[in-house]
Amino acid sequence: MPKLIDETLRKIPALNFLFAASSIGLLLTMGWMVYDDYSRGWKGYQKKFQRLEAEKTRAQIEAARQALDKETLASLQKQRDEARAAAEQHAKDLKEALRKLQDVETRAYRDDLAYRTIKKIDDLEAGLGRLQKKLEQVAPSGFMKVAIDVLNAPLLDFVAPSLKIQQVVLDKVPLDINFARVPRADRCQTCHLSSDRAGFEDAEQPYRTHTKLNLFLGGASPHPVDKFGCTPCHRGRDRAVDFLYAVHQPDSEDQKKEWEAMYGWKHDHYWEHPMLARRRTEASCLKCHQGVVSVPEAEHLNRAIELVNRYGCYACHKMRGFENRPKVAPPLTHPTAKLTPEWMARWIKDPKAFRPSTRMPRFFGLKNNQGPGDAEREDAEVVGIVAYLTEKAEKRSYPSLPGRGEPERGRKLVKSIGCMGCHAIERDEVQAEVLQARNSGQKADPIAWERRFGPDLSRIGSKARPEWIYQWILNPRQYNPETRMPSLRLAPQEALDITAYLTTLTDDTPDAQRVGDVRPQPAARDTTLLAYLSQRMLPRDAQAKLEAMSERDKDVLLGERTISRYGCFGCHLIPGFEKTPPIGTDLSEEGSKPADLLLFGFVPIEHSSPAWFFQKLKDPRSFDQGHVAEFYDRLRMPHFGFTDEQADAVTLLLQGLTKEKMPLEIMRRLSARDEAVEAGRRLVRDYNCQGCHILEGKGGAIREPIATNLQARGMSEEEATAAAVSFAPPIIDGEGDKVQPDWLFAFLKGPTPIRPWLEVRMPTFQLTDTEADTLVHHFAARDQRLFPFQTLPFEAPKGPEMQAAVKMFGPDYFNCWNCHQQGAKKPPGPPEGWAPDLTLASRRLNADWIGRWLSNPQKLMPGTKMPTFYDPEDPKGSAPPDVLGGDPERQIKVLSEYVFTLGLRRNGASAGATP
Amino acid sequence: MAVLKKLWDYTRNTQLWNSIFRHGPPDTARNRGLVVLTNVFLHLHPVKVRRSGIRLRFTWCMGGITFFLFLVEVATGLLLMFYYHPTVEYAYVDIVDLREQVPLGVMRELHRWGAHAMVITVWLHMLRVFMTGSYKPPREFNWNVGVLLLVLTLLLSFTGYLLPWDQLAMWAVTVGSNMARATPLLGHEGPGSSLLKIGDISLINAGNDARFALLGGRFVGAGALLRFYVLHCVGIPVVAIILMAVHFWRVRKDGGISGPV
Amino acid sequence: MAAAPGKPASAQAATPSVMTRRGFLSTLGVAWTAFAAACAAGAVATTRFMFPNVLFEPPQQFKAGLPADFQTGTVDQRYKESFGVFIVRDEQGIYVLRAVCTHLGCTPNWLEAENKFKCPCHGSGFYRSGINYEGPAPRPLERYRIVLADDGQILIDKTKIFAQEKGEWSSPDSFLKV
Known part of the structure; x- marks a missing residue:
C-alpha cells in the first residue's frame, strides 16, 4: 500500500483533533437545540394536570366504591327488615287462604325491591367502571406509561403525543x-x-x-x-x-x-x-354590549357606568356610549334668584367644604397652584366667575313668601312624603363620626346611592333663598325646565311649612373650618388679565386696554376667561357659552391608547395606562408635579374626591373604551322588545325610580328613612323595618303583567293615590307623552305583554256563580273587604293593614293577572301582605270545600271575574266592556 | 477484518461503484488531481493552492465563512418558507408562531443571527482584501464583483427586515425606501426628476417612481411585503449565486487566493 | 480552511488503509462518529420540522348539537362544509357518514329527490345507508364514531372510522340509538 501523504502543511493529528472537537461541539449544539425546542413550560403544566386529574379520578372512584358499599349494605339490611316484618305479619294472623296470597305478594314485592336495588347497584358499578377506565387514561401504568413517555419524547412527539397545544x-x-x-x-x-x-x-x-x-x-x-x-x-x-x-x-x-x-x-x-387585571375584566363587555343601561352580571362595569352618568364625565370628555346626555348640573342662567354672590364665591372655591357629599369637583387650591401668587390669582378668578355669572344672569326675583310656615310640620312632611327617596339630610341621619370618616376617605358613603340622586339638604338653608325654595318645591320646572326634580303636588301651606323647615337647616360648620369669604385681589387680577391679553396682542396694547376698563369689567372679563379655561359650561348652562364645545380629551378610544402617549411626568407609578387612569382620577393635577408652566398651561382637570373603589371602577370603564370593532354577528343585538326594555331602563335611571320603588331587584332606598320615621313614632327597630315594607312604595317588578297600559300611562302622567294609607306620594314627574309611553312599553315588554292594545274579555259571574263569589268574598272565607277599600269606603283596622280599592280593578288591572295573583300572591310579589288562600302545593286541599264543588280553578276564575267587574257594575256599565 | 476487506474489494469492483467513482483512491498525485477535477462539488476548488492560500493569518477565511453562512441562510430560509405566509394578515403571527409552537422554530433565530453574521463577515472579507492589496490588477474585476456581492448581501438583509411585519419592520422599511425618492431622475424628489414632464404632466411622481417600483405601492403595504418576499427568497439569491460563481471562478483564474501574483 | 476539513478527509476515508490505523479508532473515529450523529440528528430534526404541532383545520372531534335537532328520515348537511360529514337520522337512530367517495376521494352530493348520494367526479352512487350501488366506487361510504357527550350533545369523532366491508358497522360506536 503506497504511503498516502509524505509531507503535510499541518500536523494531521492536530487537524484530526480539531475535527473531532468541532464535531462533538456540533453534536452537542444540535442536542441543545433540540432539547431547548422541546422543553416548554406548558408541558410541565400538562403533566401536572394529568396528576391532578388522576388524583381527582381516584377520589371519585373511592367515593363511588363507598356509595356502592353503602348501597349494598343498606339494601341487604332493608331486605332483612322486610323479611322480618313479613314473618311477624305471618305469625300474627295465619289464615290458610290468606297466607298463600300473602306469600305470593311478598315474594313479588321482594323481587321488585331486589330488582330495583340491583339496578341501582348496576348503575353504580357502571359508573365505577367508567371512572376506572378514565383513570387508566389519565394515569397509565406499566407498558402504556413507557409507551406514552416515548410518544412524548423529543423528535418523536409528532406521531401521537399526549402533550399537545390546545387551540x-x-x-x-x-x-x-x-x-x-x-x-x-x-x-x-x-x-x-x-x-x-x-x-x-x-x-x-x-x-x-x-x-x-x-x-x-x-x-x-x-x-x-x-x-x-x-x-x-x-x-x-x-x-x-x-x-x-x-x-x-x-x-x-x-x-x-x-x-x-x-x-x-x-x-x-x-x-x-x-x-386586563382580573378585577377589571368586565371592561371588555362594552365592545359587544353597547347602547345598554347596564350589562347583566357585570357588577363593576355597571357601577362605573352609574358613576360616569352621575358625575357627568361625558360633559367635558366625549365618551362612546354617553352621547346626548343632559347636563348634570343646574343651569346658571339666573342664579341670583336662588343664591347670594357671597355663597357662590365660597362654593366655587371649595364645594366640598360646604357640602362634603357634593359631586361638584374642586378646581381651586389644588396641588399645581401652590406657588407664590397663585392663591391671590385664584381668589381673583373666583371673584371673576361670580362677577361674570351675576353680570350675565337674567334678572329674576321671587315675591316674598305668602305666609308663615310651621317648621315642625314641614319637617314631618319632608321626612314622609317622599323627598327622602332622592335626598338625604345626612346631618340628621348619620352620626358625626361616621361622616367625619367618610369625609376623610376612610369609610364609604353611609347614604344609599339612590338617595344621592338629589343634593344633601343638610345646609340648604344657608344656600338658597327661602322665596326660591318655596317656588321651587311647588313647581321645580319654572326655575329649571330641564330639572328631573318632580312635583309632589304640595298645597301652598305644605310648601310654606317645608320652606320654613328647610331654612332652619343652616351651615353649622365652626368658623375655623369654614372657607372664608373670598376677597377681591385687584393686583393679581390685573396681572392675570395682562397675561391673558398678551397672548393675543402686544403687551403695550394689552396694558392700554386694561387701563381703559372699569373694575367691574375687569372682574367680568377674568371670570369669562376662567370659565372658558376650566370649561364650567360642560356641566352648567352658562350664558355666553351655550355653543362652546367641551374642553376635555376625547375618551372614546382611551383604552387603546398605549402608555407611551400618556404623560407620566415625575409621578412614581407603573407606566401602564390603567395605572395612569387611576392616578388621574384620584389626583388629577399630580402629573404637573415638577413641571414649570404658566398658570394657563397647567393641568385643568378638577378634583372629584373619588374613593379608591370609584376610581378603580372608572378606570375599568376607560380600559373598555377601545377602538376595537367587533363584527355585527358577534355583537349583542337588541330585539325590538329588548330595545323597549332598555329605553325604559334609561328613564328609570334618569328619574331615579329606584329611589322609592324596588325594580329588577334594586332600589327601595326610601325604606330606610321610612323605618326611621316609624321608629320616631314609637315602633321598635324590628317592627319599623317590617312595617316600612307596607308604608313604602310598592315593588314594581311585574307591573306590566299587572296593570293595563292605558291606566299606567294615565297614572304616570297624573298620579292618583291607590294606597291611601301611604304618606309617601307618587310624584308628578311631568313626563312627556313619549317618556310615559316608553315607560309603559318598558313594563309591558319586560313581562312579555302586548302593548299597547288588548281586549278585556271578562263577563260578570251569573246566578249561582255570583252567589259563590259573594260567599267567598264574605267573612266566612276570604273576607276581602277587611283589608281592601271599596270605593270611598275605608276598611276597618289600622291603616298599615289596608289594601288597594278593588273597584278600580276593571280600569287598572289585567284580568288574567287577578287569577294568578289569587292563586299565589307571594310568587308575583314576594313579601306582600296579601294572604295566600290557596296553598300552591295543594290548591285543592286548601280551597273552600263547599263552594263550586271545591274546585280551586273554578273558584279563582269566578272570583277574578267578580273582582274585575266590581267597578263596572258600580259604574252601571255593562260587563265585558273594553275600556 | 478479512471479511470486511473482501467486501470492500468486492464493492469497489462493482459496475455501480465504478460508474460513480471514475478513479482509484486519491493516493497518487495524479489521482488526487483527477478526483478534484471530475467532481462537481470539488471542481470549484483548485486542484492545487499556494501554501500562503491556506494560511489563516493571511486570509482569515472570511470568504469561506461568508459562503458557509450563505449556505446556512439558504437551508434555514428554505425551511422557514414552509411556515411563513407573505400576507399582511399572517406574516406577523407566523413569526410569533415560530417562537411559540413550530417544532424547531429556532430555525428563525439561526436565520436571523446567520444574516447578521454574514453582513459582518462580508465586511471583514472586504477589509482583508483591501488591507492585503488583493484588489489590485489583475484582480480588479473580481473586486468589483465583490462589491456587487456586498450590495446584494445588504439588500438581502434589507428585504428580510420587512418580513416579520412588525412595527419596527414597517417603519424601518418606510424610512429606508424613502431614500429611493431621492434617486436622480427616477425618484420624484430626486434631482432632475422635475425636468421630466410633458406640459403640466410630470412623468415622475409618487405613483410611478423608483420607490413605487420597489414597494409596489405608495406606502409599505401588502404589495411591498410580497415584493420583498419574492426578492428576498428568489430574486436576490439567484443573482448572488451567479455572481458568487463568477467570483470563485475568478479567484482561481486571477492567480489564486490572495497570494503574490 | 477550517470550514471544509471534511472534503479531503472524505477522500481519505474511502481508502482501506485508514481503517487499519489506530488513529481512526481514537481521534478520527470519535470525530466521524460525532459528525455522522450530528448530521443524522439534523436530518431527523429537519424531518420533525415538517410535522406541525398546531393545525388550523377544524378539530377532529366536534359537538353537533342534541339528537332532537335532527329530524327522522333526513340527511343533515349542516356540517358538510365545515367538518365533511353527513348526519343521517333514521327510525332507530343516528349515524355519521364521511363525505368522501370511496372511489377517488371526491365529496359526494346528497340528492334529496333521488334519495341517494352521488359523486360528481365519476358518478358513483350510494344509498342513504352509505352502501354503494352504481358507478366505480368499490365499497360503501365510511362512518365516523358517534357518541353522546356528558352534556347530552352528539359528539362526533373523526379519528375513528368504521368500514362496512370489515363488518365494523355493527360496532356500538358507529351508530347512536335514539
Missing part, C-alpha cells in the same frame, strides 16, 4: 395587528386545561374552573369557548403558550411581587393588548 381559532373575533384583522388563535387552554370543566373550582391556577361557567366557556352558555375563546375578553397575546409571552397582568401588588419572584414577571411593552 381555538376565532375568525369571528379578529384581532387588529399592524392594520390588519387577524383571526385569533387562543391557546390559553394549553395550560388552563380545565377552565371550561366543572369540578375544578378550588384547583390551583392554571387549572381553576372559570368562575362564571354558566356565562362563559360552557357549551350552553351565551359565550361558548369555541366561538369566543378567551382573549376577546381577557386580552393578552392569543398565540402565546408561555406565562410571560401571554402578557398576564397581576391583579394586586402582592400578586405582582409573587409573579416577579416566580416567573420574573415584568411589564411587556411589545404587546399592545396586555391582559
